[in-house]
Amino acid sequence: MKKEIDPGILDDLKEVGRFYLLHQRFKEAIESLKKADESSDVPDPEIYYLLGMAYESIRNYEEARNYYEKALQYDKDFALAKERLEKIVGK
C-alpha cells in the first residue's frame, strides 16, 4: 500500500521539532515548532503541547504553562497537557 505523502510544510516542521525535542536539542525544537505554528492556519494543540514540554525541559515554567494552557484552549480534553500542567503547579 502506498502511503499518502503529506507535502504540508506544517507536518514537516512539527516532526522536525519533535525530532529535536527527543534528542534534547531544545532550542532547535522550539524554533521549528514555532515556525510550524506560524505556518499553520488552524491552531494545532499538539504543537503547543510539544512546545510546553520543550520549555519545561529547560525549566522555563512560565512559557511551559502558557503553551500547555494554549493546548487545552484548543483541545479541552488533551489529557497529556492537563497532566503536565498539574505537575508544574507552583513551579
Add this chain to the structure above:
Amino acid sequence: MKDVVVIGLGAFGSTVALELAKRGCNVLVIDRDEEQVEALSQYVVNAVTADATDPRALKEAGVENFKIAVVSVGEDIASSILITMNLKELGVDYVVTKATTELQGRILRKIGADKVIFPERDIALRTAESIANPSIFDYIELSPSYGIIEIVAPPQVIGKTLRESQIRSKYGLNLIAIKREVPIIDEGGKTVLSEEIIVSPAGDEKLIEGDVLVLIGKYDDLERFKKLRR
C-alpha cells in the same frame, strides 16, 4: 516507640502531633482550648485540656514520664518561657520550642530549651529566595557552614562534561545528582516527559540545558556558584 508531649495545638502543634502519631509515636497533647484538644483526641494516645504554664497541671497530666516535648504556643512568649522552664524542671530531657524572633530564641535557649525552631523565618527565607532566584529549587542546611542546593545548571557549565565543568576543581562543590526532564516516546507512541535522576554522575556525563544540579558543599562556595547565573 517514642513518647512525645506536644503543648499548644495551633496549626503548627496540631500538625506535629498528628504526624508523630502517624509515625507510631505515643503522643500526649495539651492545650487550654478544649475544642482544639477534642479535635485531636481521636488521633493521639492522650489529650488533656490544661494550662501548661501551671507546673501542677503539667504534673497531673503525667508529663514527667516523657523524654521529649514540643512547645508551640504561638505569639505568647511569656507562656513559651514558662512552659519550657516547667518542662525542664519536671525532668523532660529534650524540649523543642517554637519562636518567632531571634531574641525569643536566645531567651528560650538560656532557660533550657534544647532546640529552638523558627518555622516562619525559615519558610520566609525559602520563599524570598525562590522568588528572587527562581533557578534555585531548594536549599538544605546541613550545618551553619555546609549545605545542599538544588539549582538549574548555569550557562557556564552547559554543554560541558562534568569534568570540564570544573564544579569540583574550581568551585569546590560535589555533584550528588542531576535531575533531568527527558522527552521520550512512551509505549502508546505518545511524546511525553520522563524525569530522570542520575545519581553520582560520572566525569564524562554531559550537562545539558535545564539540568537541575544537586550540589553539596561549603556555604560560601555554594553562594559563589549561585551567582554564576546570568
